[in-house]
Amino acid sequence: MNRTNTSESDDGVEQRTDGSGTTVSEQTTSADDESTSLLDESFDIDDRSPTGAANTIIEARDVNVFYDDVQALQDVAMAIPEKQVTALIGPSGCGKSTFLRSINRMNDLIDAARVEGELLFDGKNVYDDDVDPVALRRKIGMVFQTPNPFPKSIRDNVAFGLEVQDTDVDVDETVHSALERAALLEEVEDQLDSSGLDLSGGQQQRLCIARAIAPDPDVLLMDEPASALDPIATSKIEDLIEELAEEYTVVIVTHNMQQAARISDKTAVFLTGGELVEFDDTDTIFENPEHDRVEDYITGKFG
Numbered sequence: 001m002n003r004t005n006t007s008e009s010d011d012g013v014e015q016r017t018d019g020s021g022t023t024v025s026e027q028t029t030s031a032d033d034e035s036t037s038l039l040d041e042s043f044d045i046d047d048r049s050p051t052g053a054a055n056t057i058i059e060a061r062d063v064n065v066f067y068d069d070v071q072a073l074q075d076v077a078m079a080i081p082e083k084q085v086t087a088l089i090g091p092s093g094c095g096k097s098t099f100l101r102s103i104n105r106m107n108d109l110i111d112a113a114r115v116e117g118e119l120l121f122d123g124k125n126v127y128d129d130d131v132d133p134v135a136l137r138r139k140i141g142m143v144f145q146t147p148n149p150f151p152k153s154i155r156d157n158v159a160f161g162l163e164v165q166d167t168d169v170d171v172d173e174t175v176h177s178a179l180e181r182a183a184l185l186e187e188v189e190d191q192l193d194s195s196g197l198d199l200s201g202g203q204q205q206r207l208c209i210a211r212a213i214a215p216d217p218d219v220l221l222m223d224e225p226a227s228a229l230d231p232i233a234t235s236k237i238e239d240l241i242e243e244l245a246e247e248y249t250v251v252i253v254t255h256n257m258q259q260a261a262r263i264s265d266k267t268a269v270f271l272t273g274g275e276l277v278e279f280d281d282t283d284t285i286f287e288n289p290e291h292d293r294v295e296d297y298i299t300g301k302f303g
């Protein structure tokens with residue numbers, strides 16, 4: 001596995017987040033005893049827009065995030081459409097990972113972090129008291145920059161986040177289907193009992209994607225999921241992301257502007273200071289952005 005282009009600050013954060021991700025999944029298992037329905041009955045995303053226009057699945061309203069006294073996001077407002085790919089781009093340190101982690105409350109795991117404002121998931125503020133963050137993270141899964149399979153078999157990696165008390169779930173069947181949807185099944189079908197760590201970097205990342213989709217989420221958050229991969233593995237992940245968007249809402253952070261242009265429907269440009277400067281159709285952002293600062297960033301004048 002090649003690690004390329006990761007800035008030091010990104011690295012520090014990602015590593016910490018990876019560790020937290022593991023903790024979250026462990027909590028998932030221990031929380032399984034008390035059956036966790038995420039929220040009340042009104043929380044149902046099966047009402048699709050009859051017009052075919054994309055529904056908003058996630059909406060940020062005046063989101064401000066601080067690490068102790070340092071503000072990392074400023075008044076971010078954004079409506080993310082369902083079943084599309086939304087890319088978050090911008091220079092290092094502008095708050096992309098912070099925003100992503102706000103969506104499924106991964107920032108809860110960072111002591112210094114404080115989130116203000118509202119983050120709605122299908123109309124419900126995920127910061128409301130009655131939201132169980134562990135259940136929320138099954139609905140809004142996350143994939144990190146560095147593939148982080150557990151030192152377990154491929155099968156157990158994928159099955160890890162499932163609610164084991166749910167007897168309706170056929171684990172083998174779910175594992176198979178998740179591997180298939182993550183475009184990995186063909187490569188590992190005969191070795192489900194071997195360690196996830198024996199796979200190549202690109203396969204490990206698809207394994208992590210399979211693990212995230214096994215609990216049948218609505219949203220997949222991906223934080224630079226291909227930046228540690230070689231070009232061939234990257235291109236496989238990009239193809240996969242486009243396929244996944246038929247079934248899931250994908251929100252992806254990338255420092256690679258070509259990647260954002262290739263795979264996303266919508267693009268959000270964050271700039272230094274944690275400001276969301278522009279959010280629009282990807283074509284508009286790359287061909288005819290409204291703000292000069294965005295044009296300067298896109299054309300490589302800074303960042």
Ligand SMILES: Nc1ncnc2c1ncn2[C@@H]1O[C@H](COP(=O)(O)OP(=O)(O)O)[C@@H](O)[C@H]1O
Nearest residue numbers: 013067072091092093094095096097098110112
């Ligand atoms: N765990 C953390 N503790 C303290 N500060 C952090 C932490 N994570 C990020 N930051 C700070 O918040 C700002 C935004 O960081 P981040 O969201 O990682 O940006 P990006 O993903 O766009 O590179 C940066 O100034 C960064 O140093």
Ligand SMILES: [Mg+2]
Nearest residue numbers: 010096097098
């Ligand atoms: Mg980041």
